Amino acid sequence: MSVRAVPERASTTCGVGRAARRAGALVLAACLACSLLLAGCVDQHPERSESEDGPYEPRIVATSPAIAEVCDKLDLDLVGVSTTSRGLPERYADVERVGTSMSPDLELLKSLRPDYVLSPNSLQSDLQPKYASIMEASVFLNLRSVQGLYDSIAYLGDKFDRREQAQALVDEYEAFVEDYRARNGSEESPKVLILMGVPGSYVVATPNSYVGSLVELAGGENVYADADEEFINVNTEDMQARDPDIILRTSHALPAQVMAMFANEFATNDIWKHFRAVQEGRVYDLPSDKFGMSADFDYPDALEELRTVLYGEEEGSDGTVVGEAASAAAEATSSTEDADAVADAAASIAGGAGSSGVASIVDKQG
Helix, strand or coil, X not given: CCCCCCCCCCCCCCCHHHHHHHHHHHHHHHHHHHHHHHHHCCCCCHHHCCECCECCCCCEEECCHHHHHHHHHCCCCCCEECCCCCCCCHHHCCCEECECCCCECHHHHHHCCCXXXXXXXXXXXXXXXXXXXXXXXXXXXXXXXXXXXXXXXXXXXXXXXXXXXXXXXXXXXXXXXXXXXXHXXXXXXXXXXXXXEECCEEEEECCCCHHHHHHHHCCCEECCCCCCCCEECCCHHHHHHCCCCEEEEEECCCHHHHHHHHHHHHHHCHHHHXXXXXXXXXXXXXXXXXXXXXXXXXXXXXXXXXXXXXXXXXXXXXXXXXXXXXXXXXXXXXXXXXXXXXXXXXXXXXXXXXXXXXXXXXXXXX
């Protein structure tokens, strides 16, 4: 709230009595002005000031499970989290649910009076105007790759005074990657085709997607490395012409339904029989809880699983059946998912197909 300065009054020549009265009036006016100033400068977020309990902690909402996990690792409290079937950190068990990642409840969001709303930048084009409409500050984080995840961690650590926690996480990541690459250094890079599915359709995942970045980090060569988008729509003839050594399949929502769709597609569409990867039994189904849309802290497990797949330690199939790991993951998650998850999945993939490549972290005020 701005306060206008009281203009200085012009001096006048007065008698002693009048001067005394004037002096008394000025003192009274000064006292009133001072009290008005004190009453008028009210912080619209009074809890932001330091108190006897310590410095003010910002009110933060995390609109995706992956971002909630990041906040937990950085020891940040939240006033709102996404509504999701996926497990959230225990510290947020009683925190207000604000709707799905793609469709947060704006009125509820506004009622929480957040200082910052944190969302993945894959949804920025859709969510930024919505946040602006309710005048909320938003930070869009790059979770499209493991490196993007740790860039985001460093950013939040600096922004919210969690530098020590952020640096510890970054150091841990760098040590893991160094060891992982050393173990894979002598292996030949296989050519990989990645299919990301939602019920009724699928797209190709490029290195600009999270699952694509994992394959690249594991040493695989994406046959669509020349694409700028996260996901692209490609006909099967073009896929076959790129002659992948390995075909990977995963899902963003309702994995049991998606994997059954993939198995049926490979069994009934004749063109798949002409793929060398199919003929050699090198089709693999990846569990969606490790190979989804956003980077998270399960990436070491995902990379270890990819290592066995890419370098021949795990037996694949011709694609007409669902892999055991993916089937088990699907069984564990499908019962808790619903139509909202499917809608979010389709919208996320549609946003990634045709969007720009890996975006930087941005901090936008509505």
